Amino acid sequence: MISRFSAEIATATLTAGLGLAAVVGALEFGIGWGDAGPEPGAFPFYIGLLVVAASLVNLVQATVGREGLRSTFLDHEQAKRVASFFIPMVVFVIVARLLGLYVASALYLTFVMWFQGGYRILVSAASGVAAAVAFYFVLEYAFQVPILKGPLEAALGLY
Amino acid sequence: MENFASLMHGFGVALSTYHVALMMVGVLLGILVGVLPGLGAPNGVSLLLPLTFTMDPVAAIILLTSMYWGALFGGSTTSILFNIPGEPSSVATTFDGYPMARQGQATQALTLAFLSAGFGALVGVILITILSSWVAKFALRFSSPEYFAVYFLAFASFIGLGAASPFKTIVSMGLGFAFAAVGMDTVSGGLRLTYGFNELLSGISFLIAVIGLFGIGELIMTMEEGLRFDGIKARVKARDVFKTIGMLPRYWLTLLRSSAIGCWMGITPGGPTAASFMSYGIAKRLSRRKEAFGNGAPEGVVAPETADHAAGSSAILPMLALGVPGSATAAVMMGGLMIWGLNPGPMLFIERPDFVWGLIASMYLGNIVAVLIVLATIPLFASILRIPFAIIGPVIVIVCFIGAYTVAGRPFDLWLALSFGVAGYLFKKLDYPIAPLVLAMVLGDKAEDAFRQSMIMSRGSLSIFWSNGLVATLMVLGLALALGPLLSGTVGKLVRPKPTSAAV
Structure with a gap:
C-alpha cells in the first residue's frame, strides 16, 4: 500500500529533479546577456528555478501536513x-x-x-x-x- | 455591421457540401471520443491533428472544431446515462443528470443537456462574432511587452482562479515551459536542453504530451478505479424531445446566467471545467428548491451544460484574436494553426479573413449539426459503452500510440507518450492541474520570444513592463491574480494542506 504522503513526496521530488535538470541544462547555453539580448539559456534557467522552488514548497507542505495525507494513494487491489x-x-x-x-x-x-x-x-x-x-x-x-x-x-x- | 458582412462571407465559405460533410464526420468522431473513457476533447483533437496536416486549413479547422463540439456533447451523454463523466467538464452534469436518468427521465435529461449546451455554445459564438474583430483591432496595438503581459495574465489566472494548489499549478506550468524549450531555440536558432540525446533535437511535441497526459493517464485512472458501467438504457423518443423543448424556456434565467459565467470563464483561461462547476454552484445557491439539487433537478443539468459549452466555444475568441487559448483543447487547436503556418492573433483577421470568418460561421452551423446528430445517434453511442472494457481498453491504447507515432513518425515518441501517461496519472491523482502544462507547451516559444524581444527593446530592463498604461494594467492584473492566493493561502496552507479533488 502506498500512502498519499509518499506519493506527494515522490512526485514533488521528481518535479524538483526535472526543474533542476532544466537549470543545469540551461547553464550550458548561457543565462546572461548576449549579443542578441538574453542568451538562450536564460528563460529555461529561471523557469527551472521556479519549478524547483514550487516543488520545494510542495515538499514542505506535504511534510508539514503529513497528518492530513494519511489516506491511501494506491491499495493492493488497485495496484494490481x-x-x-x-x-x-x-x-x-x-x-x-x-x-x-x-x-x-x-x-x-x-x-x-x-x-x-x-x-x-x-x-x-x-x-x-x-x-x-x-x-x-x-x-x-x-x-x-x-x-x-x-x-x-x-x-x-x-x- | 462590418462584422455581419464578414460573417455572411464566412457562411459562404463554410456552407459547402464538403465542409458540411466534414462537420458531420467531425461531430460523430467527437461524440465517439467524448463517450469513450480516456479519449476526451483535447486528446481527440490531438489524435486527429496529424491527419489534417495535408488538408486545407479551413477544412481542417472545421473538422477539428466540430470534433470539439461533438466531444463536449459525448461527455455529457456518459455523465447522464452512466454516471461517468466522459470529460472533466461534464463532471457537474452527473450530479443531477444521472439521478434524472435513474428516475426514468433519461430522455428529458439528455434533451435538456443537449439543448442547453447548444444554447450556451450559440451565445459563445455570438459573443465571438460581436467581439472578435474589435479585440483583434485592439490587439493590433500590442507589441512584445504587451504580448508577454497577456501571456503572463493568462498563466496568472490559472494560479489565481484554479481550484488546485497554486504551487502545483506553478510546477505544472513551469514544466510545460521547460518542455517547450527543449530543442531548437527560435530566437538564436541554436539547440538547447537536448542533453546529448539525438531524440530530443526536434523538441517535445505538445501533441505527444496531450496524448499521454489526457489519454493514457486517464486510462490508467479508469483501470485503477475498476471500471463498471451501470448504464441506463435510453431510447430517445421524439415525443419526449418535443415536450422537453417546450420546457426549456422555463429555465431562461438559468440559461442566461450560465451562459454569462461560461463566456467569462472561456475568455479568461478558467476553462469549461471551472465554468460548469461554478455555474452549478451558483444555480444551486440561488435556487428556491435547493434540496432538489443532487436528486435530479432539471436546473442542475441546464446550468453546468450551458456554461460548459459557452466556455468551450468562447475559448476560441482569445485564441483567434490574441493567440492565447482559453482551454486545453483550444490550445491544441492553436498549436495546429501554427503547424498549418497560420499565426493566431490580430494579424490573422487581416491576412486570412476567409479563414477566421469561415471558422466562426462554421461554429454556428457545427453546433446546430451537433445537436441534431447527437439527438439522433445517442442510443448507438451509448451502446458502445456496453462493449467489454477488455476489448475497448486496448483499442483505445492502440489508437493513442498510433496517434503519438503519426505526429512526427518518430519511434521515440512512443516512449515519450508512455512517460507522459504515467505523469498524467500521478498528476491527476495528486491534484496537479494538467491544462496549464499543455498551455505552457503551446505558448512556451511565443511567450519566451515576447519576453526576449521586450528585453532587447529595453536593453535588459524589466521596467518596460511598466512603460505604458496598457502593459502596466495587464501586468498589475496578472500580478494580483498570481500573488493573491499565494499570499493569502500560504499561511493557511502551510498549516493545513487541503486535499482538493477538483479535476481540471
Missing part, C-alpha cells in the same frame, strides 16, 4: 489492476519498436482479450488481426499516413 493494465502496455511499446505498430497491435489486443477478458484464444486472435488490418486500411489508404512497420510487413512487401 494498474499493473495488469500498465505492464502489457509497456510490452506493447517494446514490441512495437521491434515488430512495428500493426503486429504489436494485433498481439496486444489478442493478449488482453484472451488473458484479461476471458475470451477464447481463437476469438481473441481473430479480433486482434481484424483490428490491425482495419487500422492498416484506415491509416495507409484513407489518410495516407504511414506508421511504424516491422519485418512482417517487409516480408509481405507492404511498403
